[in-house]
Amino acid sequence: MDNTLVSGTSKAFQNEFGSLPEHIFLSPGRINIIGEHIDYNNGYVLPAAIDKYICFAVSELKEGENSVFYAVDMEDRYNVAHAQELQPLKDEHTWANYLLGVLNQLNIRGMKTRPVQIAFSSSIPIGAGISSSAALECGFAFALNEIFQLGLSKKDLALIGQKSEHTFAGVNCGIMDQFASVFGQKEKVIKLDCDTLDYEYFDAHLGENTLVLLDSCVKHTLLTSGYNQIRRQVEEGLEIIKQNNPNVENWRDVTHDMVENLRERLGESVYEKSIFVVDEISRVGEAADALQKGNFGKLGALLSATHHGLSRQYGVSCEELDFLVEEVLKMDGVLGARMMGGGFGGCSLNLIRKDKAEEVISNISNLYKKQFDINLKVYPVNISEGTSKYTQHAEV
Structure with a gap:
């Protein structure tokens, strides 16, 4: 558990918004043990969530207020009105597309959410290929699902994350990254059928x-x-x-x-x-x-x-x-x-x-x-x- 990341994100939230967050969520990056370049070839993959996370500190706001996203590591913020029609950003705030894409998918599904203020920070190395983008999408979707009791399944959350990356980030990714981030279990790998999304867990106690x-x-x-x-x-x-x-x-x-x-x-x-x-x-x-x-x-x-x-x-x-x-x-x-x-x-x-x-x-x-x-x-x-x-x- 990365308690330093949690405390740092909570402190950043307090500094930015003047109060303690009501909720904390953690969303991990992933590795793929084996099954490389097989997700688009009708095969199986063997991913696992890892102990590198994006931490989300979240509080609800009143109806009618703008949601506020604060990217702690970038010291940048973005405000958005929930009622407006959402479009991908093409300016310096493109990082917010991963969150806006999730909101857009929830809107398409008719899911009712209220405004939130969020600070998020990451221990996932950017550009290392361990899927910080999926952690960002799925962590945000998971948080909204929990806070507003949307009733979405884990599979729903993974698919919402994937679809948001397709539509707002412009990356036509497979499902493996989001699936591993949401479905991961401690000391377990997931054997995932990338066609049907059938899956099973296998022990991964690495011993010595x-x-x-x-x-x-x-x-x-x-x-x-x-x-x-x-x-x-x-x-x-x-x-x-x-x-x-x-x-x-x-x-x-x-x-x-x-x-x-x-x-x-x-x-x-x-x-x-x-x-x-x-x-x-x-x-x-x-x-x-x-x-x-x-x-x-x-x-x-x-x-x-x-x-x-x-x-x-x-x-x-x-x-x-x-x-x-x-x-x-x-x-x-x-x-x-x-x-x-x-x-x-x-x-x-x-x-x-x-x-x-x-x-x-x-x-x-x-x-x-x-x-x-x-x-x-x-x-x-x-x-x-x-x-x-x-x-x-x-x-x-």
């Missing part, structure tokens, strides 16, 4: 091991163009496979043999990406099972296999991420490592023995600085509860 994010602090411009090209190739691959295998509906129905038999027809680039998708769908189930059984050697090997696939087959890694993964895997106490997220930069996810973590972090930081002259950012993370109301005795 810990998860560490290593932030490469780079983001290459290939992200959008490379991502779109890869999606086209994967769609092309599935169409060819379906033409030759009438019983195939989506990637879950595809086997290794099907892909191998069509290697020449697919062409090498599409073949490699197709093999990755088939293998990664399989790895999600294997990783959930390994976690449940406490088989961390197997889990680490799966993470490393995913990185190899993302880098060599799917083509979404970069020099810096490959360096981080390859070098850290040479170190004592490291069970597995992979790039995490869309690719071309961002973080690697590392499974490390606790007694070796400090030594590994020091060594890889020095190597990375020497190789790229970049100061590595390091974020140890624990698997936590999803979005919730904070009380003095809450265990998150």
Whole structure:
């Protein structure tokens, strides 16, 4: 529990509005253990909420007043009248779009809310690929649902968060980030079917091991163009496979043999990406099972296999991420490592023995600085509860 974040946000609320907040809420970021680039390929993902949060301090206002959003970390505020027709902002207050999008979705659903004043602050590193935007959307939706007793389910809240990002932030994201933020449980991962939103929990007691994010602090411009090209190739691959295998509906129905038999027809680039998708769908189930059984050697090997696939087959890694993964895997106490997220930069996810973590972090930081002259950012993370109301005795 980040009590420093809670007390700091409460104090900022008091300084800004002249009173203590009536409610405190916490909404976490997320990691994805495995299942990368599978959410849009009809597969499963294995995310978990983590102990990095956005904290919301909230009080109700009288009917007819403007809602006030205060972004503590940016020292910026935005006022909005609930009665007005909401539109995305294009000025310096674009951060407020994540909140306005939620209000707009509630209005579309005919949900009655009253004005509020909110101060929010974050311990989620911005730009590290652990989904601060989903935490912001879902935390705000959760707070309004609780305060005004709107009766929305967790699934409703996740979908409202996703839709608000589509419509007001202009990002056509999948459902995984919002789902993990809302549905997260302490020391549990979620095996999520991105098509049906069916899900199940698996134990994730890491024992003598810990998860560490290593932030490469780079983001290459290939992200959008490379991502779109890869999606086209994967769609092309599935169409060819379906033409030759009438019983195939989506990637879950595809086997290794099907892909191998069509290697020449697919062409090498599409073949490699197709093999990755088939293998990664399989790895999600294997990783959930390994976690449940406490088989961390197997889990680490799966993470490393995913990185190899993302880098060599799917083509979404970069020099810096490959360096981080390859070098850290040479170190004592490291069970597995992979790039995490869309690719071309961002973080690697590392499974490390606790007694070796400090030594590994020091060594890889020095190597990375020497190789790229970049100061590595390091974020140890624990698997936590999803979005919730904070009380003095809450265990998150």
